[in-house]
Amino acid sequence: MITFDHVSKHYAGHDGPGAVHDLSLEIPSGEIVVFVGPSGCGKTTSLKMINRLIEPTSGTISIDGEDTRKRDPNELRRSIGYVIQAIGLFPHRTVAENVATVPHLDHWDKQRIDTRVNELLELIGLPPRDYAKRLPAELSGGERQRVGVARALAVDPNIMLMDEPFGAIDPIARERLQNELLRLQQVVRKTIVFVTHDIDEAVKLGDRVALLSAGAKVEQYAPPAELLARPATPAVTAFLGEARLVRRLALIHLRDVRLQPVNGSAPKTTVAIGGTLRDALDAVLRSPDGTVAVVDGDRVAGVVDGTVIRLASQ
């Protein structure tokens, strides 16, 4: 667990972008917590204070109850994975050498480093045989960022800090990387602090989302579904923008929805039970009579119509 306790960061002379005022927040272990907010709101500053790339002016950040200031900053950083938008791969080193950076700093033996590097490259879907010897310049943007993630995971840190890691990547590759991150998280179960200015990315990835406004003021800190259903402040509503309830439907799985029983013959239009309410809404709009059968393989689990969706979304 990472705890922000009345943390502030002031920059000399002005109170401009990046400042943080009295931030208190708890980040539970094993979850993805997303800091989202407009640029200059202090989300990146808050992230960088965790691994002490930026030192707070006042307040305390602790990891599992231990004040980070009590630890050597370099040793602290080696124990925390760190991924940034610009990636920052070392251009003069191969993919394998890049991934081996922190194990090398921690004086692992060669055998152990090689094994770990191969394991990680497999994990991120870049087969070592094809990729280990390549240079960063010989990779696509998406591949580079995956190497960046592998490098951050090298010594199996409990915590990963990700600062807009997919911000500079084209939309299709970005979506794939987001899905991979979620898949990876199923395997590795890290505490991930993720910074983005993209609310859709926040809602998609976060177990919890902290919506920040200027000075890293926490407008709302909640699971994405709750954020979309019940924006706490006008600032949250404004940042969520239009169609927040429709977007929220994508977060509700049909398995969790109370369906209507089948009455007579089941509707012709169907939706799979593995989908979300958003898929169901799409099917309802397609259906001639506004009703849709939810199917679980061959079995019809129930029926969805506009009323079911409206009730389930509240």
Place this chain on the structure above:
Amino acid sequence: MSVAAVTARGTRRLSLSWLRLFAVPAAVGIGIAASFGVFQTLAPGPADSGVLNSTFLESRFVGHLALSFISFGIVALVGVPLGVLIAIGARPFRVLVFLLANLGQAVPGIGILVLLYAWLGLGAEPTIIGLVIFGLLPVLRNTVAGINGVDPAVIESARGMGMTRLQALLSVEIPLASALIFAGLRTTLVLVIGTATLGNFIGGGGLGDVIASGINRSDRIVLVGAVMVAALALLADWALSLVERAVVPKRISA
């Protein structure tokens, strides 16, 4: 950068490298052989025997090597670390370095040597000091530019992964800056060997003595002196380029 572009660059470097490996010594060899032919066509002069003997030529050649390599050694040992320090620590000095480096280009090398003479008199020491001052600027400028030119994201990620300031400097920043640093060193080596030729005017010795004693008196002497200095400069630059190839990471270029 696309793979194709990188491959293209790799191929170009490769072909250039073969050219460098063989073309320079070969050209120097051909040049020396050709100048033997030219030598025969030139009229002998009365002063020839006094200069064109192995004792005199050898002493001036060794003197030239000493002037050049002592100065270059000092410049390399002082300039690179100083440049690194200025790049990472002393912001105000950075502007000064670039200003001086630009101004230095406008000041003639022979002027610096004679200034040192005005201050310290004749001899090898003022010559070496002058050469060091003159040669320091390209090395300082390129080292500072090289270190400051490293992508800040690369440094941030190095620091973010827990490298100490020194580790980041030694294993990331300096290797990435090394191509530019070497470019500065090569500029300086050529500059120092060339300017050392003017050392004879302030009593520094060196191969300038040979050329100067032939001017107005014997074309043969001028030819021998000039060819020796030119061969030395070309071969020294070539040798340093070999060191560069061995030291600078293969796939980065300035």
Place this chain on the structure above:
Amino acid sequence: MSVFRYIADNWDTLGPQIETHLFIVAISIALAAAIGLGLGVGAARSSWFGTVVLAVTSTLVTLPSFALFGLLSIWVGLGNPPVIVGLAMYALLPITRNTRAGIMAVDPAIVEAARGMGMSGRQLLTRVELPLAVPVILAGLRQATVLVVAIATVGATVGANDLGQPILAAIGRSTGTLDAVLAGIIPVAAIGILADLTLAALQRALSRGRVAVAAT
């Protein structure tokens, strides 16, 4: 400062030396520009020619100036001629390299558009490529000029009556050595800096609307 009094007192000798210095620089740069432009265009067109030309011109700047001037004096005699030829040889590299780089940096889409409009190779070069490369070529000309202004002083060692003369004359004087050296160095540096600033201003003025390409 006493050096300025020295310059004023010796204006009779220094004046012609400044003139000769400027004359040598102007002729050698003009010579190098004429040859370098041609070489640069050729180097941009053919990669092997470019490799050879760049190898040769960068070898030329490696040659020590006293040696080169001395060597040239064997064939063209002492005085201004070996200095003019030698300086032109030094100036070739920046001019050739930048001409080549400037042409190669022209957006291929612009070249394609020009071809599509029916321009011949010569028209393409003179109406599109060279005009677009002007800022980069000027940057090369500027580097060459600053280089040549300083090296021209070495010309005094082979008998050119330029600003190297007061510097050489300072050696062996019992008094006023410093003033004599500075009387050579200061005008040389002033000419170099003025030429640099003038060409920089010209470069900026002619860069409007063109792609800014870093001069290397």
